[in-house]
Amino acid sequence: MARGRSQPGVKTHRRGRRRRTRRRFPVAPWIVVTTIVTLVASGLVLGYTWLLGTGCSGEPIRATVVAAPDVRESLSVLARQWEGEEPSLRGQCIAVDVQEKSSAEVATKLATTWNTVTDGARPHVWIPDSSVWVQMLEAGETGALMVPDQTPYLATSPTVIAMPVPMAEAMGWSADGGGDLELTWTRLLELAEDGDWSDFGNEEWGGITLGLSSPRDSTAGMHALLSLTDVDGNGDVVDEELANVIRLKQALSQNPVDTDTLLREMAEVQEDDLNGYVSAFPALERDVWRFNNYMKTGTKLAAVYPSDGSLDADHPIVVLENVEWTDQVYQEIGRQFTEYITGEAGEAELLGEGFRDGTRRTGGETLNDTEGLTPQIEESQRGPVQPSAVSNALAAWQALNRPANVLLALDTSESMGATVSYKGEELARLEVVRRELIDALDLFGSQANIGLWDYSTAVPYSGENDYTPLVNVGEFDDAQKALITDSLQQMSPGGGSALFDTAAAAYEALQNDFNEEPGAANLVVIISDGGNEDDNGGLTLADFEARIDELSQRESRTKQVSIVTIGFGGEVDEEALRGVAEASRGLFFPAEWNDQLKPQLLNALFNAV
Template identity: 35%
Template structure:
């Protein structure tokens, strides 16, 4: 999945402009006492503000100028080492003494923090050159109008590393590796189904666990998510294929945001069996696995090219087009780029387990083939989907991670027994299927409850509780899984009967959610699905409903109200009048897919 691979392999010889992280003091170079040099180095290392700080030795007599590089953490040590060597001979550019500061920072963090308004006194590190682990971060950043110009230069590809599935060797062998190619989707299905290691004669390891990481923060996580979501490999992710992302989201149990965090946790393992019981498949680059294994850890990991195909991390070099990147810094950046593209630097990257820009392992060392590393085949390399699909998939993932507090209120009046607008069965059947699919969207920690409504379902009440509100991943008092209870009542209890007691039900639902409001940055909401308008002459009027809704609303406890008007009989103007009284909205739906879209967009935050 290396987007624009052929284009990115063309080495850019043009200088560009970037953004910098630590300001370099202007000073003339003179003889420095050894103890001063040591003090400078120690102070810099201890401070941790940059990965390293390069000072100029004898030979350059001009004032200093510093180039600040933000590099992904996995390659930062290599970049630092190469910067040390490059600067060893005191390079001079336009009469200035060149210095380089290398800062290890996640690519996603740089992508979100870049701004054209950076000032030296802002307290934020300056970035002149950005070295992310994938061009996708550059493209996503370029979609922001305020920084598009800053990242519009042509990046140069420095190195690559395949994104692999990594897991402890005993686990991989138990699953059939190396004779069997492992699949993320297959493992996720097993995890969701509750498969344990007992199936593979290792019951002591407990339930199968797996992790994905956060695709908003980690390229290995993002690349894995996209390769699984884009199941047909056509470089786009359809709405149907988003279900594959749902599968991964629900299967992920190993809590680590990035592969760096995963390896940090694995390095702490002192007991092999305990390490195996707490571990499982996780996405990482081949270079990261090599670095981990070469340190001789307690639990060695293997690198597996998954059945979905291999995505490549592509380490780019981009000079930002920013006001603070003056002509001298551009020249320093260009000279250092030329050095990085030379054989000495390529061998240094290879020494650290990286492949060259052509995905070749010609310089790579330390790739243990017995642990699955060093495959020369590039036929399985996959292209990244288009940026629209990337954003859509990440947005979907974001929605799946969001915790909410939701009361679903479903119309079961007699009219729901009529034919669906698109002719696909009865209205109630379409709504049932849409509800079942929506149920799968919920994070296990999300609180969900369900009501049905028509008229006089519970004495004079037009509504009736089907499942009490609580964690969807938890159980009811009788031990029944709440998710299974939700699905069962949707199938069995939504029996069309009576008229539409919309007003009384909406007021009761809103008051209920105010009384059961939850903090913790949750989205508290009432989602009502109806195919008609109020048909309860004995109930409150629309005027009274709106008046009471406004009186009940608490600005410190916001409850979002969304009404989905399904079919031609739903009065959208009436529904909007109701929801807008408390800051919500109403949306039309002609199909079950429309219902799902509104629900998902609400979770993401796209509807208001």
Template identity: 30%
Template sequence: MVFGTARAVKSHRLGRRRKKGGSRLPVAPWIVITLVCVLVASGLTWGFMTLLRSGCSGSVYRVTVAAAPSIAAAVDDAAQEWEATQPEVEGECVGVEVQEVSAAAASRGILGVWDQKSLGPPPIAWVPDSQAWASWVGSSEATAGYVSSDPVVLGQATSVLAVPESTADALGWLGGQPPSWADVLDAALAGDVDLAAANPRTSTEGLVAMLNATSDGEGGFSEEALASYTAAIEAGSVADDASEQLAAYAESGEAGQVFTTLGYQVDNFNATSGMEEQLVPVTPSGSSVAAVATYLVLGGTSWVSESDASIAGRFGSFLAGAVADGSFSAIELTPAEDGAAALAQATPEAVGQAVRSWQEGRQDLNVLFLVDRSSRMGEETTDYGGESDVSVADAAIRMAVDMVEDMESTSRAGLWEFGVGADGDANWRAVTDQAEMSDGNREALRNDLWAVSENEEYEGTSPLYGALEAAYGYMGEHAADGSVNVVVVLTNNVEDTASPPTVGETAETLASMAGAATVYTVGFGDANADNLALLAEATGGAYVEAPSEGGVLEAIGAP
């Protein structure tokens, strides 16, 4: 039998160690000992050896399953249970390797180019925490065949609004008839509440909330409702995901906010935040779309072979049986009583129309990444992507890659790096020209970022001021009409002694230049926040403290 293409990329597997290969005895040791004695005494040694050789043998060939973080552990448990049954193909042991990949990132990788460096090996099967992501992938003719037409429904999470109890009580949302989405949006537009929404392009809670808020009540999509939803969000706020919004709320305790979340996220927040006032889950009437988690075998992609898909399909059958007999359990999910009805909540037609309309209503981004590659970037460490002690140099590259992944295909981006002597007499170097984020250009920029990360840092101090003046002038000449034109600086700069101007002189120069672009400075580690804020604000931008998860697109008003 010919299995799929071998992969050299290290798997982003979960923490539990799984037994590798080898025959496993399907019976207890004392039974085997007794059986040996009986067989030897009876002269049936040949029969005993045949028993030992039953089932598969050797190392286990595993295909990759990409699962959303909220459900990956439960799927991994099921994978180990399946492997314990010794599934085999032509005498070879087979199994699955589960890796955590957000549904948003996986959908982008399936639609475009799968980034093995950040996401791990290309998956043969996919477990999004909402079928809406699969509907988005299947919403065009070109990609309609990428996911299986017979997904396994694993369970669902309810789409809710998380509301401080006092706010819900004041609005009359506690007990009795819940508000409709129209009521919620009217309250947000009237200033009675601030709608803190998760981005529908980067989070499941945001996508499902948008689908519910923009529903026409008949399983379709309403442009009018989307206009109200967009206006309400603009009056409030948008973040990559609910955790970012809730973390800010835990620090400020600001009343009057309403958050788009999933039910289990509210429970987790109440259990861990330490806040005296609880958030209550409110499900607006008419909400018909839940976050339905599914298992899907991929097809139509360049990396899925028929043999690998067959193995993934067998695991899917095992999962379906586990769901049916109740042995599959994920604490974030509740059972879906009617799988077919759950899948019908978010059709490819409705999801495709809603997401495309959302994208069309957002301004495109034209960004120049200005990445600090001075030696200090490699000397300091930070937390990023759930890992500790990541060098700031690596964290900056990974953040830029994450931002590139989040950009829409109609946006544009380019890359400069800076350090003493980066380009001979100049302390900065153009790496990638501004280009629209088609699949090919996105892959090229991503590869250039990884290539930069593999080079040694430039010795000496960080020549930020001169590099920023040059980059800002370049973006003034290459501004894209109708787009948000920005320079995003990624640095841990404290003080620039390599450039002729001072920070104050640089800020004055930036302020005097044509304001076609805006600067956002992202500071890592011990970066001088005051200096970076001064430079950014001179152009109408802002300083952003580097987050430990994901990019900063929402902070600059980009889609």
């Protein structure tokens, strides 16, 4: 299956003609010759025949192969076949045990937290379903040392856009490949944002909706995330392109699930009742093959091949190195097993299970005969992505989808009333921030808890505080969103800004409302166009730093809050805002221009510690 084109920058394995497995004698040749002479002289032809026919001896040395779920069964079949041929290493029998484990889980745990009690034996050979998981492993220094220079491919399955056949046909798709549908990843996102089936003559189907399997766990979801963020297809994902992560999250019709859940939902779709179901979702071609042959009860799925190319589930074979649990023996077993499964036996098995060969052009009869799939793919394969692109895109996605406690504190001092240009209008800075924040609220899902304060020395607050808790931190449901939106609408500028007092109080408040879920972000986000201009006295920067140190020592070290400051406009006091952030191990982000506000809020979420 691995015979095919080499993509620039992709690790490949150059192979010539497949070598025939050579039988090795378990004893030295001179002993064999002497014994044969003796046997012939004695007329013991049967014993002579037995001796020559033995390929190996002893209980096999068994290497562990950890494989993606979609190829585990085929690899188990091939492992049994291979063992039946008595492969050997210096006369000793060898074999492999095939175990199944999610590629994302292996990539996350292999270099750090693998537990042999709960995760099973560590692999000597790892076969994930996509090279992106190898690149995720390689993003860390330890993981990069584990991966050899050459990782041949076992089988391929392109990432496609799966759609119910009637919906795909309405857009111009044709089962015979003669349709005029050219759907790119960017166009798919645009349709999900504001497309409607009335534009394609089927208003009864409602809006065009997009589903997604979670990129944290799913190869199809991860491939879609990378294709949507790497807009120029150069294999890298820069900060500007990460904004598409927001668009993707906002465009989804439901929270991400796993591919099998999406397929089970699609199995209930009937051609005469498509309203309310997902219109399209990324999937591997083999998922569509499996659905159309074994799962569907109503309409079939069409595999739409994105015209701007897609990433393939290429199933790289990684014979691990530079780890304490492997050695040259296990590596040689891995290489011999690799040679077998990438040869004729492996190709026959995997083509029969709905995969393509290494060229991605050729599929087996079972794939070619399946309605909804295209036997010969004309669309290009996307080039390799960099390890940093994988880690950055996934970090961005996780930041938007992880549990979060976020307390927003907005500067409403007099300077926020200054007029600036915003999308063709002349508006107060406060109004610009208000609009951007209301739009940015959609970044947060129901897994987040959000609260809102404002601060100024001019407003008559209760007590002696120069800040007002407007909305307590709480679950971000529709009611909480309405409260925050209404409070933002009622703000007005005036007075000075008590930055240090507000930041210290907000830090303590969030400690008291701390979210202790694993991976949760506990974050104060302060947006200001200035610095600390407290007419009523209050804390200095040195006082503030001492107060944060006191609060962090008072609470358990597991209850650490970070303050992120965003400086809006060209006249901010960067020293004050940066000082507030760094005192709590947070970060300062400048937003000199109006259109930088939401991206910098996104950066705050991405980089929260």
